[in-house]
Amino acid sequence: MTGPTDEPDVADEFEGDVADDEAPGEAPGDVPGDVVARTDDGPDDADDFEGPRRRARREREERRAAQERATAIELARREAKRRVTGRAVDEPTPPTRGLIRGLKALMWSALISVLVVGAGLLLYFTPIMSARVMAITGLVTLTQEEVEQAAAVPADTPLLQINTDAVADRVATIRRVASARVQREYPSTLRITIVERVPVVVKDYPDGSHLFDRDGVDFATEPPPPGLPYLDADTPGPSDLPTLAALQVLTALRPEVAGQVSRIAAPSVASITLTLFDGRLVIWGTTDRTDEKALKLGALLTQPGTTYDVSSPDLPTVK
Numbered sequence: 262m263t264g265p266t267d268e269p270d271v272a273d274e275f276e277g278d279v280a281d282d283e284a285p286g287e288a289p290g291d292v293p294g295d296v297v298a299r300t301d302d303g304p305d306d307a308d309d310f311e312g313p314r315r316r317a318r319r320e321r322e323e324r325r326a327a328q329e330r331a332t333a334i335e336l337a338r339r340e341a342k343r344r345v346t347g348r349a350v351d352e353p354t355p356p357t358r359g360l361i362r363g364l365k366a367l368m369w370s371a372l373i374s375v376l377v378v379g380a381g382l383l384l385y386f387t388p389i390m391s392a393r394v395m396a397i398t399g400l401v402t403l404t405q406e407e408v409e410q411a412a413a414v415p416a417d418t419p420l421l422q423i424n425t426d427a428v429a430d431r432v433a434t435i436r437r438v439a440s441a442r443v444q445r446e447y448p449s450t451l452r453i454t455i456v457e458r459v460p461v462v463v464k465d466y467p468d469g470s471h472l473f474d475r476d477g478v479d480f481a482t483e484p485p486p487p488g489l490p491y492l493d494a495d496t497p498g499p500s501d502l503p504t505l506a507a508l509q510v511l512t513a514l515r516p517e518v519a520g521q522v523s524r525i526a527a528p529s530v531a532s533i534t535l536t537l538f539d540g541r542l543v544i545w546g547t548t549d550r551t552d553e554k555a556l557k558l559g560a561l562l563t564q565p566g567t568t569y570d571v572s573s574p575d576l577p578t579v580k
Contacts, residue, residue, distance in 0.1 A: 462492035493526035546572030
């Protein structure tokens with residue numbers, strides 16, 4: 262019969278057997294050694310793998326290093342060139358120098374503008390350069406006083422205040438003036454150049470003889486110059502077609518022939534006739550081929566006759 266003191270001895274022996282089966286240093290419940298050895302290979306493989314962040318950081322470092330090398334090479338090249346030429350290479354211009362030059366240019370521009378404006382105002386509003394002399398050229402029958410009166414420019418008027426176009430228009434209102442030109446001549450001269458009308462034909466009216474120029478303008482009523490041909494036209498004037506046709510014929514004649522014409526008749530543009538001082542008659546016809554007719558007439562007048570027909574320049578006749 263066994264006593265109560267024998268049971269603890271059996272339990273102690275069992276616990277010792279179980280402890281002997283476990284490896285030293287291993288806690289109860291640990292994974293067996295061969296399993297632990299296979300799972301330990303995982304961390305070594307992870308160390309050899311490069312993640313995206315590590316790769317990006319490595320590439321940035323490589324680019325930075327390459328840039329530093331390129332900069333160092335460029336600086337070395339510039340230093341070598343500076344040593345050879347004895348001066349600095351690609352030295353930037355100090356910004357203050359360009360700024361000073363710009364300010365100086367701006368100041369000079371402003372000063373010149375002020376001076377120009379001031380000079381213009383001085384000349385415009387003061388009599389420093391005023392019209393003290395009026396030089397008129399081209400006078401034939403007109404007088405200096407007639408032109409000055411028509412120009413109507415007050416004495417000592419500053420030249421810059423004179424409207425030259427308006428003065429020319431006022432001078433052109435004189436009937437004898439064909440054209441007028443007005444110019445300022447500094448410091449104190451106003452020059453007026455005129456072209457007077459030249460009489461080409463004359464026509465008698467109840468109030469006297471009227472002179473007409475080559476444009477058909479009636480510009481004077483006075484006795485005609487000797488040898489001026491008379492015009493036979495119903496309504497002479499610058500817009501009358503028969504008058505213009507007759508004047509075209511007269512101006513086309515050679516001087517030695519035109520000096521023989523005492524009268525030109527133009528009842529229409531198609532029936533122009535000339536009467537010479539010696540009574541001979543020239544049948545001209547229309548103004549077609551006027552230059553050719555004028556040339557043929559000069560040759561025909563050397564032949565005896567009373568009537569010379571050049572209305573057909575291809576077949577001129579003398580009667």
